[in-house]
Amino acid sequence: MTWEIKGSCIEEYDNYAPTNTTHNHSLTVSSITHTMSSPKVVRWGICATGGIATTFTKDLLVDPTTRGVKHIKHTVVAAASSSSQSRAEQFLKDTGCPKDAKAYGSYEELVKDPNVDIIYVATPHSHHYQNAMLALEAGKNVLCEKAFTVNAAQAKELARKAKEKNLFLMEAVWTRYFPLSVYVREQITSGRIGPVARVLSDNSLAADPEKSFSDGKHRLVNPDLAGGALLDLGIYSLTWVFQTLYHTQPEKTRKPPKVLAALKQYGPTKAADETTTMILSFPRSEEEGGEAHAVATTSLRVASFPGGLKDVPAIRIQGPKGEIQVFGPAYRPERTRVILKDGSVEEKDWPQPGPGKGSGWYNGFGGGKNDEGEGHGMFWEADEAATAIVEGRKEGNYEGLDESIVIMETMDEVRRQGGLEYPEKIETTKFPAPV
Numbered sequence: 001m002t003w004e005i006k007g008s009c010i011e012e013y014d015n016y017a018p019t020n021t022t023h024n025h026s027l028t029v030s031s032i033t034h035t036m037s038s039p040k041v042v043r044w045g046i047c048a049t050g051g052i053a054t055t056f057t058k059d060l061l062v063d064p065t066t067r068g069v070k071h072i073k074h075t076v077v078a079a080a081s082s083s084s085q086s087r088a089e090q091f092l093k094d095t096g097c098p099k100d101a102k103a104y105g106s107y108e109e110l111v112k113d114p115n116v117d118i119i120y121v122a123t124p125h126s127h128h129y130q131n132a133m134l135a136l137e138a139g140k141n142v143l144c145e146k147a148f149t150v151n152a153a154q155a156k157e158l159a160r161k162a163k164e165k166n167l168f169l170m171e172a173v174w175t176r177y178f179p180l181s182v183y184v185r186e187q188i189t190s191g192r193i194g195p196v197a198r199v200l201s202d203n204s205l206a207a208d209p210e211k212s213f214s215d216g217k218h219r220l221v222n223p224d225l226a227g228g229a230l231l232d233l234g235i236y237s238l239t240w241v242f243q244t245l246y247h248t249q250p251e252k253t254r255k256p257p258k259v260l261a262a263l264k265q266y267g268p269t270k271a272a273d274e275t276t277t278m279i280l281s282f283p284r285s286e287e288e289g290g291e292a293h294a295v296a297t298t299s300l301r302v303a304s305f306p307g308g309l310k311d312v313p314a315i316r317i318q319g320p321k322g323e324i325q326v327f328g329p330a331y332r333p334e335r336t337r338v339i340l341k342d343g344s345v346e347e348k349d350w351p352q353p354g355p356g357k358g359s360g361w362y363n364g365f366g367g368g369k370n371d372e373g374e375g376h377g378m379f380w381e382a383d384e385a386a387t388a389i390v391e392g393r394k395e396g397n398y399e400g401l402d403e404s405i406v407i408m409e410t411m412d413e414v415r416r417q418g419g420l421e422y423p424e425k426i427e428t429t430k431f432p433a434p435v
């Protein structure tokens with residue numbers, strides 16, 4: 001096999017374009033051209049065996065050429081469960097992993113496996129810091145589920161450790177890597193709607209919490225697991241705000257927002273948020289359009305789409321020349337609409353590619369579905385992580401560690417204003433956590 005890296009140019013997802021459009025779509029995923037006789041295989045180790053680990057692993061095993069990706073392939077060489085080795089074995093079977101993949105009964109064993117190139121951390125956010133640090137300390141690259149950590153101090157420590165060890169580290173905010181998100185950012189940077197003046201962003205699920213999580217143990221409401229709407233769902237409301245108002249700015253001039261927050265505690269546990277709303281103000285020079293505003297909101301009580309209705313935009317990105325609307329759940333949108341001042345309207349559908357229908361998604365508390373073989377959309381972030389490793393990059397292209405840290409700082413400030421603190425054992429930066 002040869003794997004040649006050249007100096008400049010782009011890689012295209014040339015088989016994947018939105019439907020209902022004549023738009024000529026090419027996505028820049030790297031700053032180098034890959035010329036190869038066969039794709040580079042990246043070997044994954046899966047840390048935890050819960051809901052999202054299952055969805056992600058199934059997506060990893062979808063043939064990348066079904067989305068036009070030819071320069072890399074993914075394989076799963078190991079998975080670990082903190083509960084038992086047999087659970088890891090079952091996980092490997094259920095997700096259709098290669099027969100020789102190793103099953104471990106502890107995360108410590110997984111990170112020592114010399115065949116693993118990158119670890120995907122899929123534990124509750126309360127545990128991301130400890131689990132990602134374990135992997136980095138052992139010399140492994142890491143893709144870590146959202147929310148990256150419980151607080152910004154932990155995020156900074158992980159970034160520091162990755163740098164010290166010269167390892168790749170990325171927060172797994174899958175939505176950022178969707179072709180739909182790339183398209184939206186391109187509409188902004190090309191100036192199509194003018195400088196963005198305001199963003200309205202909602203990611204809310206009417207989860208019926210007292211009924212669905214009546215014992216208070218579910219990760220969405222359990223303070224020991226950093227429960228609440230903000231870290232689980234609000235991160236997507238903020239993702240849309242940051243990827244449109246912050247990431248689209250030149251790195252040198254990006255400035256963190258001022259934040260004003262209202263946070264309602266979830267009654268039964270009083271240590272997780274039920275509904276949180278943030279007003280953000282991004283400082284900008286006059287040449288950049290001046291100060292820009294955002295309202296980002298999230299809730300476990302009420303829904304962005306009551307009754308499953310998806311005809312209300314979850315995100316509205318507004319500029320003087322027009323507005324971009326994004327439909328479907330903020331974490332997995334499937335349609336965009338651009339409305340320009342001249343009255344023209346352009347709609348695009350963005351179904352997830354893959355062998356299945358791409359119609360279901362895992363929602364973290366028993367709803368939704370995860371159809372056999374469907375493209376869920378988590379492969380885009382996996383492609384980015386694998387591409388970075390092959391290229392020798394240490395961060396993701398569409399959300400670097402500095403940006404993950406600024407977002408964690410924003411959520412810290414929201415929690416400070418709302419009086420939401422988690423137990424010290426999960427807020428700590430000590431590694432390993434004191435028992």
Ligand SMILES: NC(=O)C1=CN([C@@H]2O[C@H](COP(=O)(O)OP(=O)(O)OC[C@H]3O[C@@H](n4cnc5c(N)ncnc54)[C@H](OP(=O)(O)O)[C@@H]3O)[C@@H](O)[C@H]2O)C=CC1
Pocket residue numbers: 047048049050051052053080081082083084087122123124125127145146147172174219225231232331362363364
């Ligand atoms: N990107 C996305 O779309 C989604 C992302 N997520 C994120 O993924 C993470 C996991 O969520 P999800 O898969 O729904 O959660 P689950 O509860 O389904 O799975 C979490 C897994 O983590 C492991 N684990 C380790 N320690 C603990 C602990 N103390 N309590 C509970 N589980 C533990 C367990 O696996 P084992 O016993 O094998 O070690 C468990 O199965 C969260 O950070 C969440 O924000 C969740 C849903 C969707």
Ligand SMILES: O=C1OC[C@@H](O)[C@H](O)[C@H]1O
Pocket residue numbers: 205232233331362363364365
């Ligand atoms: O990341 C997520 O996206 C889908 C949600 O339903 C889930 O709770 C969350 O963790």
